[in-house]
Amino acid sequence: MCGRYAASRRPEDLAGIFEIETWEPEETLEPDYNVAPTKEVYAVLDRTLKDVEDPKPVRQLRKLKWGLVPSWSRTPEGGARMINARAETVHEKPSFRRAFATRRCILPADGYYEWVTGRQERDLEVEGRKKRPRKQPYFVTPADGSVFAMAGLYEFWRDRTLPDDHPQAWWVTCSVITTEAETTPLAVAPADGPHALADIHPRMPLMLTPDRWDDWLDPARTDPGELSSLLAPPPAGLMRAFPVSTAVSNVRNNGPELLKELEAPEEGTLF
Numbered sequence: 001m002c003g004r005y006a007a008s009r010r011p012e013d014l015a016g017i018f019e020i021e022t023w024e025p026e027e028t029l030e031p032d033y034n035v036a037p038t039k040e041v042y043a044v045l046d047r048t049l050k051d052v053e054d055p056k057p058v059r060q061l062r063k064l065k066w067g068l069v070p071s072w073s074r075t076p077e078g079g080a081r082m083i084n085a086r087a088e089t090v091h092e093k094p095s096f097r098r099a100f101a102t103r104r105c106i107l108p109a110d111g112y113y114e115w116v117t118g119r120q121e122r123d124l125e126v127e128g129r130k131k132r133p134r135k136q137p138y139f140v141t142p143a144d145g146s147v148f149a150m151a152g153l154y155e156f157w158r159d160r161t162l163p164d165d166h167p168q169a170w171w172v173t174c175s176v177i178t179t180e181a182e183t184t185p186l187a188v189a190p191a192d193g194p195h196a197l198a199d200i201h202p203r204m205p206l207m208l209t210p211d212r213w214d215d216w217l218d219p220a221r222t223d224p225g226e227l228s229s230l231l232a233p234p235p236a237g238l239m240r241a242f243p244v245s246t247a248v249s250n251v252r253n254n255g256p257e258l259l260k261e262l263e264a265p266e267e268g269t270l271f
Helices: 011-018 077-081 097-102 119-127 210-217 224-231
Strands: 005-007 033-035 039-049 058-066 085-088 102-107 111-117 135-142 148-158 168-179 203-205 239-245
Touching: 005 039, 005 102, 011 039, 011 058, 039 148, 039 210, 085 097, 097 102, 097 148, 097 224, 102 168, 102 210, 102 239, 111 148, 111 203, 148 210, 210 224
Parallel strands: 058 168, 085 168
Antiparallel strands: 005 033, 005 111, 039 058, 039 102, 102 148, 111 135, 135 239, 148 168, 168 203
C-alpha cells in the first residue's frame, strides 16, 4: 500500500522533469516530508485548459487532495479510505474505472514510507503474548536519486450544497495505484534489514518509468486492455530502502530530518 510519502521537489524542478507547460503559482506547496492522506499534493496531468479554443491537452502541474472522492458520491467523507487503487482491479472497480479510463495522473515523490514490525515483537506475537507492536519505518526511494513517479488517478466531485461560484464547490482528488511488491533484491539494502520490498510490505506504489509517462497521461487512450499494459511493474533493482526515525510515525512531524538514514534500526525494532 501507500499510506505516507515524501515530496520535497519544488514546482520549477518538477516542471523540468515532466515538461510541464503550465502551473499556477498560487497552487505552490511547501516541501512535505510526511505526506499523509487528505493532504494537498502535486499531480502531473494532461488536460485541456478552460476557455481556450485549442482542444489539445496541456501538461499541467496541479494541486489535488489525496483521497479520491468518486463523482457520484453523495458526500466526500469516504475519500480518506480511497487513497490507494489496486492495479489488478482498478479497471473494474466502480470508484476508479471512470478515472482509469480518462483521468490518470502522476504523483511525484521522493519515495514512500513503510513500516515493519520488529523481530522481537513478531516473536512475542508468535508466542501469543499481547503487546502493541513496535514498528520500524523504512524509506523506499529510487537508488539513483531520480523522482519516484507514482501512477495515480484523479476525479472531480461537486459539492451541491454550495453555489457554483464558491471556491470549494469543486473538489479535485486523487488516488495512488499500488501493485505487488518486488521480491527481487533491492539495489541497495540495509545490512540488518529487508533485502526485498516484499520483505517490508506485500504491496508498493506503482512507479512509472519515464518511457511510460506520455502514454499514461494521454487522455485519448481509453482502452482498458491497452492501459492495463502500462501497469506492469518497473524493472527490478531500481530501488533502495533504509531505516529512518520513528518520528515519521507521527504525522505532526515534518522536515528533511525524517529522511535521514539510520545506521541501524532503532532499539527494539530490529528486522
